[in-house]
Amino acid sequence: MGAADIVPGISGGTIAFITGIYFRLLNAIGAIPRAVFRYLIRGQVKAFWQACDGTFLLSLLMGIVGSIATLASAISFILTEYPILIWSFFFGLIVASVWHVGRQVRHYMPVLILPFLAGTVFAWWVTTLPASQLAPSSLIFFGAGALAICAMILPGISGSFILVILGMYVPVLDAIRALDFGTLLIFVGGCLVGLLSVARLITWAFRRFHDAVLALLTGFMVGALNKVWPWKETLSWRTNSAGAQVPLTEASISPLDYAEMTGQDPQLVLAVICASLGLLLVLLVEWAGRSDSGDL
Structure with missing residues (x-):
């Protein structure tokens, strides 16, 4: 999940889904608020830890942080040096994820085409949005964290790409590089608020509209394929945190058009x-x- 969340266009939620931990993650996060008031404020730390599946969340958090710390530079290098190959790998990963998530639908009905199309159109539209430029105030950092984490937990929508659209990708990276703990705490606070809110909402939606939510999430992933299409035409550029020019707005093109336009x-x-x-x-x-489950 950590490796996926580094790349604008890949959702950590997608990785959680295909590895089979998505619903356990939602349940664990959703249990935190109640466990805090029921156990933690009474000093019942062990009961709190068990109620919110603390060992699982800690293991997941360590994996995400460790992955970001160890793979960020490698993924950035591969994206720069071998963009077509790495985006092709991500494309295949998401295509298979679409098939995997779609298979979880219990009852296939014609009405499910509506949430599927809604998710596809919405995610596709998000991938075409130009980046804005917000003044990085404390409130903006808090709101960006809340929005990014909500997108990050949804399969098919990339939290880091949402930061790019908001114009906050570079400011957040700059805060990490500068170890600006005050700003990072505000950002993390927004992430916590968004995470606790969206996890409970998604859990509620799954319990009542299981197949419709899966159809919507499948649509999200189909729409996200536009972002990870390997062959792109760069329409505009931006300056990253290192001062280098990198693509800002891109359009998907065919491999033949790519060869003609770039000569590569x-x-x-x-x-x-x-x-x-x-x-x-x-x-x-x-x-x-x-x-592992014995279902062969």
Whole structure:
């Protein structure tokens, strides 16, 4: 999840879903507010820890933080040096995730096409939004954290991409690089508020509208494919935190158009191989999860 959340366009929620921990994560997060008032303020730390599945959340948090710390530089390097291949891998991963999430629907009915299309159109629209430029005040950092974490927990919507759209991706990275703990605490506070709110809302929605929510989330992932399409035409540029020019607004084009417009090799064969590896990875993760549960 941490590695996915680094990349604008990839959702940590998607990784949580295909690894089979999504609903456990929602339940654990949703249990925190009640556990705080029922146990923690009374000093019953052990009961609080058990009620909110503390060991699971701590393990997940350590994995996310460790992944960000160890893989951020590597992923940034690969995105810069081998963009077509890494985006092809992500494309295959999300395509397989669409199939995986779609299979969780209990009863396929024609009416489910409505939330599916709504999710697809919304996610596609989000991937085409130009970045804005907000003045990075404390309130903006708090709101950006709340919005980003809400997107991050939803399969198909990237929290880091939401920060790019808000114009807060660079300010947040700058705060991390400068170890601006005051600003980071405000941002994390927004993340906590958004996380606790959206987790309970999603859990409630799943309990009452299970198949419709899955159709919506599947649509989110289909729409997000526009962001991870490997061949792009750059329409505008921005300056990143290192002072380098990087793409800001891009449009998806065909491999043939990419070759004609850029004069570069579209690496079509290697791209197909990388996409296949991403698809295979999801299938292996699903198989491993079924093996652990004994459902072969």
